Amino acid sequence: MEERNVEFLEPSLQASKMMRIRVILLAVFLALPFYIFSGEAINISDSPGWESIAPRITVDPNGYIHVVWVERYSEAKGDVFYSRASPDGTGWSDPLKLSSVNTVDAATCSIDADGSGRLYVLWSDSNSVRLRIFSGGKWNSSIQVASGATNYFHTKVAASPDGDIYLVWWTENGRVYSRSRVNGSWESTKQISVSGRRSKVPDIAVGNNVVYACWVEKSGGLYRTVYSKRNRNYNSSWSSVKRVINNDLDHQNPTVELDSNDVAHIVWTTWIEGPRIVHYSYWKGTSFSSPEALSGKRMIHYPSLCERKNNLFACWQVGSYANGIGIYYNMSQNGEWSGEAAVPQSSGSTLSDVAASPDAELAYFVWDSRGEIYFCSLQGESPSPNIPPVAKFSFSPHTGLFPLKVTFNASASYDPDGTIVSYNWDFGDGGSGSGKNIHYIYQTWGSFPITLSVVDNDGAVGTKVSSIEILRLFQPLNIRYESFIDESLFFSRVIIEIYWDRNPKNDEIAEIAFYRIYKKRLGESNAFYRYIGEVNSDVFNFRDKDVEEDDQFVYTVTSVDNAGHESPIVESTGGATHNEKSDKEILK
Amino acid sequence: MRKTRSHRRKGWLFVFSLAIFIFGFSSSSLAFKRQGTFELSIGNYSLTEPRFEAVYQKGGMIEGIALSVFFIHDFDFFFEMKGFYKSGELTYTKENTHFLLVPVSLGVRYSRPWRFLCPYIGLGIDYIFYMETNPIQSIVNYTRGFHLRGGSYIRIAENVPIWLNIRLKYTTAKTEENDLEIQLGGFEYGAGLVFVF
Numbered sequence: 001m002e003e004r005n006v007e008f009l010e011p012s013l014q015a016s017k018m019m020r021i022r023v024i025l026l027a028v029f030l031a032l033p034f035y036i037f038s039g040e041a042i043n044i045s046d047s048p049g050w051e052s053i054a055p056r057i058t059v060d061p062n063g064y065i066h067v068v069w070v071e072r073y074s075e076a077k078g079d080v081f082y083s084r085a086s087p088d089g090t091g092w093s094d095p096l097k098l099s100s101v102n103t104v105d106a107a108t109c110s111i112d113a114d115g116s117g118r119l120y121v122l123w124s125d126s127n128s129v130r131l132r133i134f135s136g137g138k139w140n141s142s143i144q145v146a147s148g149a150t151n152y153f154h155t156k157v158a159a160s161p162d163g164d165i166y167l168v169w170w171t172e173n174g175r176v177y178s179r180s181r182v183n184g185s186w187e188s189t190k191q192i193s194v195s196g197r198r199s200k201v202p203d204i205a206v207g208n209n210v211v212y213a214c215w216v217e218k219s220g221g222l223y224r225t226v227y228s229k230r231n232r233n234y235n236s237s238w239s240s241v242k243r244v245i246n247n248d249l250d251h252q253n254p255t256v257e258l259d260s261n262d263v264a265h266i267v268w269t270t271w272i273e274g275p276r277i278v279h280y281s282y283w284k285g286t287s288f289s290s291p292e293a294l295s296g297k298r299m300i301h302y303p304s305l306c307e308r309k310n311n312l313f314a315c316w317q318v319g320s321y322a323n324g325i326g327i328y329y330n331m332s333q334n335g336e337w338s339g340e341a342a343v344p345q346s347s348g349s350t351l352s353d354v355a356a357s358p359d360a361e362l363a364y365f366v367w368d369s370r371g372e373i374y375f376c377s378l379q380g381e382s383p384s385p386n387i388p389p390v391a392k393f394s395f396s397p398h399t400g401l402f403p404l405k406v407t408f409n410a411s412a413s414y415d416p417d418g419t420i421v422s423y424n425w426d427f428g429d430g431g432s433g434s435g436k437n438i439h440y441i442y443q444t445w446g447s448f449p450i451t452l453s454v455v456d457n458d459g460a461v462g463t464k465v466s467s468i469e470i471l472r473l474f475q476p477l478n479i480r481y482e483s484f485i486d487e488s489l490f491f492s493r494v495i496i497e498i499y500w501d502r503n504p505k506n507d508e509i510a511e512i513a514f515y516r517i518y519k520k521r522l523g524e525s526n527a528f529y530r531y532i533g534e535v536n537s538d539v540f541n542f543r544d545k546d547v548e549e550d551d552q553f554v555y556t557v558t559s560v561d562n563a564g565h566e567s568p569i570v571e572s573t574g575g576a577t578h579n580e581k582s583d584k585e586i587l588k
Numbered sequence: 589m590r591k592t593r594s595h596r597r598k599g600w601l602f603v604f605s606l607a608i609f610i611f612g613f614s615s616s617s618l619a620f621k622r623q624g625t626f627e628l629s630i631g632n633y634s635l636t637e638p639r640f641e642a643v644y645q646k647g648g649m650i651e652g653i654a655l656s657v658f659f660i661h662d663f664d665f666f667f668e669m670k671g672f673y674k675s676g677e678l679t680y681t682k683e684n685t686h687f688l689l690v691p692v693s694l695g696v697r698y699s700r701p702w703r704f705l706c707p708y709i710g711l712g713i714d715y716i717f718y719m720e721t722n723p724i725q726s727i728v729n730y731t732r733g734f735h736l737r738g739g740s741y742i743r744i745a746e747n748v749p750i751w752l753n754i755r756l757k758y759t760t761a762k763t764e765e766n767d768l769e770i771q772l773g774g775f776e777y778g779a780g781l782v783f784v785f
Contacts, residue, residue: 484680485679485680486678486679486680486681486724487639487642487643487678487679487680487724488643488678488679488685488720488722488724488725489637489639489640489643489644489685489687489720489770490720490725490727490765490766490768490770491720491722491724491725491727491765491766491768492724492766492768493724495680495681543681545681545723
């Protein structure tokens with residue numbers, strides 16, 4: 001139990017440290033949404049009264065999904081349960097109890113399928129290792145494949161397509177054993193670890209011609225990942241134990257898979273001053289490759305690995321024992337790992353496993369969380385994430401007097417891994433448009449942000465923001481007006497004189513050609529200003545004769561250049577109406 | 589207004605005194621025997637309306653014709669038509685404005701020859717046609733008024749049927765336009781060349 005505690009239980013981190021880690025992981029998760037999960041996690045154990053732990057998953061050649069796990073009735077009692085589902089991850093069968101010993105403990109069961117769809121479930125109780133085979137549409141009775149030792153752990157089974165099975169486990173005294181059934185004949189149990197070097201947490205994989213086993217071996221106070229291999233023939237010998245990688249770091253929980261070329265792929269965790277990293281290495285023909293980090297550096301446990309059609313699927317738990325932040329994964333296609341990402345709704349987890357559909361287009365995850373077993377699938381056909389398009393544009397002219405027609409050109413935009421399917425513009429003044437090249441007329445002045453959003457054929461969006469300064473002419477200064485009475489013998493009329501001064505600010509922008517005079521009735525908005533006349537730029541007054549006795553007008557004056565640009569028609573600085581005291585009535 | 593009425597009263601007293609003086613000193617009317625007269629006249633007409641002066645400045649020349657026919661015992665009827673034209677400026681914009689006044693008068697006179705003079709006094713009614721054109725508005729209209737007149741024919745030589753006439757006339761004629769009451773009357777003085785028949 002002391003060993004088990006070392007392997008499965010982690011000291012709790014302080015709450016503040018945990019929070020930092022969660023924030024980092026959340027950021028990583030948000031940055032890497034490369035895969036699409038189908039729906040929510042499914043509770044497949046549905047056993048509220050028991051603690052469901054240590055799930056293992058495999059997929060048969062027809063794509064059916066098979067999961068086993070341990071239902072723990074109490075601290076030291078439990079049994080192995082099984083459930084299966086359709087290839088789409090639905091239609092889970094009611095859990096079936098495969099063992100009936102009441103002493104199956106955590107992390108001891110495993111499952112694999114051969115090319116005929118036969119299932120092999122291996123588990124251990126305190127004193128034996130047992131195998132149960134599903135064949136011919138029914139579960140056979142369990143077989144005891146090992147006994148006599150004290151406490152068997154990490155019983156793993158690997159089945160070849162033709163039905164040979166290879167088993168591995170370790171015992172409390174720190175030795176790794178294997179037993180195989182080749183062509184229907186059982187071999188004897190063999191110790192494959194080196195005596196005197198404490199060895200534990202093995203895994204095993206079978207390929208076309210070779211079988212690999214890996215585990216950690218203690219040497220010099222450190223556990224290091226080692227491996228041994230044999231061919232598939234009956235009673236073939238295991239090779240001498242060798243280290244996967246020579247370094248002075250502590251390793252834990254290696255797991256191995258073989259691809260169609262019998263190349264071994266191994267992942268494990270490396271302890272680095274507290275946190276761990278998931279490392280990956282593969283057989284290069286004469287040695288294993290240098291380890292490649294599949295994860296960030298944090299508290300990590302129990303990596304799992306699945307190979308399907310030369311694609312690799314790895315997952316692991318992040319966080320403390322029985323209270324993980326979540327299950328994380330990384331996928332490799334054609335030798336390229338997609339990047340670390342999280343399985344949704346997987347918090348509270350401890351142990352997990354991963355499998356893939358026969359065509360490798362779906363990845364399946366199982367994990368335990370808060371006493372239940374959960375499942376979800378992942379559409380992972382393309383491990384390469386879509387790269388968002390890059391938005392670039394130019395425009396001309398870069399500035400000018402309003403109304404200003406500006407031409408925008410987004411031809412420089414590009415999509416590194418596809419094509420741009422739409423160009424959307426926001427011109428910053430409330431106007432918008434679409435198209436690679438577009439004209440737009442700014443009808444007012446100001447500084448406006450221009451936003452180009454380009455969308456690629458996968459729906460990713462790239463944006464670029466620039467700005468444009470639209471200039472205006474300035475209104476003349478000191479606009480004022482005064483009313484007078486104009487009379488003949490029989491009639492009189494109101495005359496309003498409008499005056500203004502030259503605005504020197506316009507000298508820096510354009511040459512003023514003339515002034516336009518507008519008026520509106522008192523109380524009306526600026527939209528009601530109407531043109532009443534214009535005078536040359538060297539004239540600074542205008543006489544409005546179209547005024548009735550009771551009219552009350554407000555006047556304003558605009559500056560206009562030779563190109564027709566006009567200062568905004570806005571309220572003037574004020575002035576009197578003819579009904580006010582400034583009236584000058586000549587005759588009364 | 590009170591001052592203006594006082595002036596008018598003095599004017600009437602002056603005209604009435606002059607008439608008594610002329611008739612009182614006349615000894616014979618035989619030398620001025622006639623059937624009627626035709627007269628070409630010229631003179632000066634000053635409207636008393638202050639708006640007129642503001643727009644058209646002072647009064648101006650008035651021209652016209654007059655026809656009189658002997659009636660009975662030193663009384664004759666007369667008909668008179670004249671024209672008064674003035675151009676001016678609007679009060680603020682100084683744009684041009686034009687004014688034409690055509691008074692047509694009918695009345696009766698009493699005259700008493702005295703030596704080479706034949707003073708007379710008379711009154712009558714007036715139809716005053718007026719027109720004003722300017723950028724504010726144009727108008728053509730008429731109004732009615734009445735007048736008093738006095739003057740004297742002057743015989744140039746015995747048996748010569750051409751006399752001179754000097755005269756003084758006061759007309760009053762109000763009109764209303766655009767809620768404004770305008771006085772078109774005023775003082776007129778002038779002379780005429782009279783053909784006697």
